[in-house]
Amino acid sequence: MLTEKQLQNFAELAVRVGANMQKGQEVVIRCDVNCQDFAHLIAQKAYEFGAKKVHMEWRDEKLDRINMLNATKDAICDIPKYQTELWNYFIDRKCCLISISAEDPNKYKGCDANKLSAYQIAFQTARQLFRNATMSNYLRWTIVSVPTPEWAKQVFPNDPVNVAVDKMWDAIARIMRLDTPDPTAAWRKHIETLVSRAKFLTEHNFEYIHMKNKTGTDLKVGLAEGHVWIAAEEDGQDGVPFTANMPTEEVFTAPHNRKIDGTVVNALPLVNNGNVIDDFSITFKDGKVVDYKAKIGYDALKGLLESDEGVLSLGEIALIGKNSPIAQSGILFYNTLFDENASCHLAFGASYPTTVKGGNDMTDEQLAARGMNQSIQHVDFMVGTKDIDIDGIGYDGKVVPIFRDGDWII
Ligand code: ZN
Ligand code: ZN
Numbered sequence: 001m002l003t004e005k006q007l008q009n010f011a012e013l014a015v016r017v018g019a020n021m022q023k024g025q026e027v028v029i030r031c032d033v034n035c036q037d038f039a040h041l042i043a044q045k046a047y048e049f050g051a052k053k054v055h056m057e058w059r060d061e062k063l064d065r066i067n068m069l070n071a072t073k074d075a076i077c078d079i080p081k082y083q084t085e086l087w088n089y090f091i092d093r094k095c096c097l098i099s100i101s102a103e104d105p106n107k108y109k110g111c112d113a114n115k116l117s118a119y120q121i122a123f124q125t126a127r128q129l130f131r132n133a134t135m136s137n138y139l140r141w142t143i144v145s146v147p148t149p150e151w152a153k154q155v156f157p158n159d160p161v162n163v164a165v166d167k168m169w170d171a172i173a174r175i176m177r178l179d180t181p182d183p184t185a186a187w188r189k190h191i192e193t194l195v196s197r198a199k200f201l202t203e204h205n206f207e208y209i210h211m212k213n214k215t216g217t218d219l220k221v222g223l224a225e226g227h228v229w230i231a232a233e234e235d236g237q238d239g240v241p242f243t244a245n246m247p248t249e250e251v252f253t254a255p256h257n258r259k260i261d262g263t264v265v266n267a268l269p270l271v272n273n274g275n276v277i278d279d280f281s282i283t284f285k286d287g288k289v290v291d292y293k294a295k296i297g298y299d300a301l302k303g304l305l306e307s308d309e310g311v312l313s314l315g316e317i318a319l320i321g322k323n324s325p326i327a328q329s330g331i332l333f334y335n336t337l338f339d340e341n342a343s344c345h346l347a348f349g350a351s352y353p354t355t356v357k358g359g360n361d362m363t364d365e366q367l368a369a370r371g372m373n374q375s376i377q378h379v380d381f382m383v384g385t386k387d388i389d390i391d392g393i394g395y396d397g398k399v400v401p402i403f404r405d406g407d408w409i410i
Contacts (some may be wrong), residue, residue: 018142108274222259256371310375344384
């Protein structure tokens with residue numbers, strides 16, 4: 001368990017380093033009802049640092065499950081208008097968004113995969129404007145996590161619940177650098193290292209990234225024309241920097257959605273909507289999935305890959321060394337925020353407009369011309385094994401080693 005001081009520091013990180021809330025700004029906290037104590041602590045911190053008003057967008061994952069099991073597909077896909085209006089209100093007010101992500105990995109276990117993916121499409125479609133506002137950095141946003149009993153039990157199944165929750169807090173304290181005297185300063189230093197790697201990669205302007213390992217990954221990922229590598233800190237459209245994921249260890253950019261060839265094998269399970277997909281491989285040709293296999297969760301993978309056209313290509317390639325604190329914890333968190341920071345990953349679906357120069361001012365057609373992928377989905381899956389080698393290949397064919405045996409060498 002964290003000390004009161006560490007909890008205060010954690011809430012401060014979310015407000016000041018994560019969303020980088022500015023004085024006089026309105027804040028939206030999105031949080032499940034089971035994490036209300038931490039949400040209230042963040043709300044209090046936000047006011048200490050000058051928030052104008054704090055809004056709560058309460059989620060209730062237990063009710064979500066009851067609805068998924070009992071409501072008809074039509075009923076569940078009927079997203080109420082007031083919901084969209086609320087999101088539009090947050091955009092109009094230029095709120096910053098702090099999400100507390102602590103989902104039960106088994107939230108939708110055993111639910112109808114068809115109903116689930118239909119719901120997901122309906123939900124994402126209704127939420128498109130709000131998602132555009134965050135993905136394009138019109139609104140500053142951040143995600144943090146705190147343990148819940150359901151989540152901790154999944155991560156440490158052999159421990160009694162209270163021990164499991166304590167172990168989760170310990171892990172999160174180390175990963176969030178809350179065990180250092182000044183976590184905000186520790187984060188600033190960490191962000192600097194990541195940003196300098198991103199700068200190196202952007203300056204090389206590689207045509208392809210080549211990933212290869214012994215488990216069968218041999219994939220060439222073309223990069224979007226005019227791509228920019230991004231790490232840790234981004235600028236909001238108002239020029240104010242923020243850190244979208246806390247923790248973050250990744251340096252990422254946009255693939256070219258017509259230039260991806262080869263096969264990739266997953267390194268960690270993919271948990272999508274509470275379904276675990278594992279032991280899978282995906283084969284691409286000319287930027288599109290042409291074949292896939294999965295020993296665990298094939299139907300869930302199939303449901304995902306049939307959800308729209310764009311999900312068959314990639315919207316993100318992200319590099320993370322095997323010595324990051326999350327990778328070193330050796331814990332599988334069943335939560336993307338942590339697991340994606342334990343391993344190099346790719347994402348099915350949408351690219352971030354911010355990963356191409358001037359992307360926020362481009363039309364969908366202009367983005368597509370650069371190779372930027374578009375989709376209602378954005379689903380990360382982990383591919384970075386301890387032995388992965390990664391090279392950058394320039395437009396002149398020159399090869400620059402980036403990773404050897406799973407870690408950075410630049
Ligand atoms: Zn990522
Ligand atoms: Zn991603």
